Amino acid sequence: MEEIMRKTIKELFGVDLAAQITVNDVPEVPERVPGIDAGQIFIKEMVAMASIWYLYDQRSGLYLYGPTGSGKSSFSRQFMARLNRSVYEFHSTPQSEPAEFKGGFHLKGGNTVWVDGPLTAAARAGAVLLVDELDTLNPGCAMVLKSVLDGGSIALPELGEYVVPKKGFRVVATGNTAGNGDAWGRYASVRRQNIALMDCFAKIEVGYMPEGLETGLLGKMFPKLPATIIKGFVDLANDVRKLFIGAEDAPPSIDVTLSTRDMVRTMGYFAILMKRQKSLPENVMDALAISLPFGENAALKVAITGILQRRGFT
Ligand SMILES: Nc1ncnc2c1ncn2[C@@H]1O[C@H](COP(=O)(O)OP(=O)(O)OP(=O)(O)O)[C@@H](O)[C@H]1O
Ligand SMILES: [Mg+2]
Secondary structure, eight states: OOEEEEEEHHHHHOSSOOOEEEEESSOSSGGGSOOOOTTOOOOHHHHHHHHHHHHHOSSSEEEEEOSTTSSHHHHHHHHHHHTTOOEEEEEOOTTOOHHHHHEEEEEETTEEEEEEOHHHHHHHHTOEEEEETGGGOOHHHHHHHHHHHTTOOEEETTTTEEEOOOTTOEEEEEESSOSSOOTTSOSTTOOOOOHHHHTTEEEEEOOOOOHHHHHHHHHHHOTTSOHHHHHHHHHHHHHHHHHHHOBTTBOOSOSOOOOHHHHHHHHHHHHHHTTSSSOHHHHHHHHHHHHSOGGGOHHHHHHHHHHHHHTTOO
């Protein structure tokens, strides 16, 4: 991997940090560099922590965990995109077998050919492996990943080969839980992960965006919507999130949240619905009704109606 271009973190991510970081001059596998999303908002603290990991901890993987739709996967891709790094993605499910992760024989034009899985492909190229939904990983894949993060090579007995990860190989993973399982039973398929695997990761907790940044993101995406409307939706979302996440002395009272992903979608519906001759509260509720599972979650609808009334939206 050629490494010659150094840029400040500020230039790359637009956050106020003076440190410099190396940008990959020639990507390992150019078609694997994620496309740059100019709309990505980088949060200073996340960039700082991820940069420390990237620059000073070549050994550990990086695990981003937090509630759904908070920006873990998009940050992983966009952080690496800005560094011009190639990313191989593995979308874990409880059914994913080591053969899918490491590689296996596939039928191609009547012949059986070996195809590297994302772990092996990233290791051979010295690229980045992104394991999305790591906390669903089954024990077989988890142990393969652990031994690689521990400095081991990837055993491919089918080929009689051991793949030693090339310099530059890094592992980033995302998940909704910290690896301890899901205390409230809201994330289907998640399982408690082996603590020895979790030990191999630096960890960043990714909460929902601070209010000002989320308002800015939505304002940029929907420039025709009045700022007061956007602020009203963000306030609503933050109230809903408090009920979803709960507090130390108060368990969560609803099991669906209003994530940043939901907000982007809901504002899109609202922008269309507001062209109708209906009142503001009706348009707000209709946009939320398309976005959220009101039909099967009465508690959510009651909570949202209450918040809207309290905030003078209705
Ligand atoms: N920092 C951000 N900048 C711009 N858009 C964002 C940001 N964070 C979240 N979003 C928006 O929210 C959507 C969901 O984000 P993302 O897929 O990264 O969430 P996630 O935390 O990985 O969720 P899940 O736990 O469900 O996998 C993105 O597609 C994007 O529209
Ligand atoms: Mg994700």
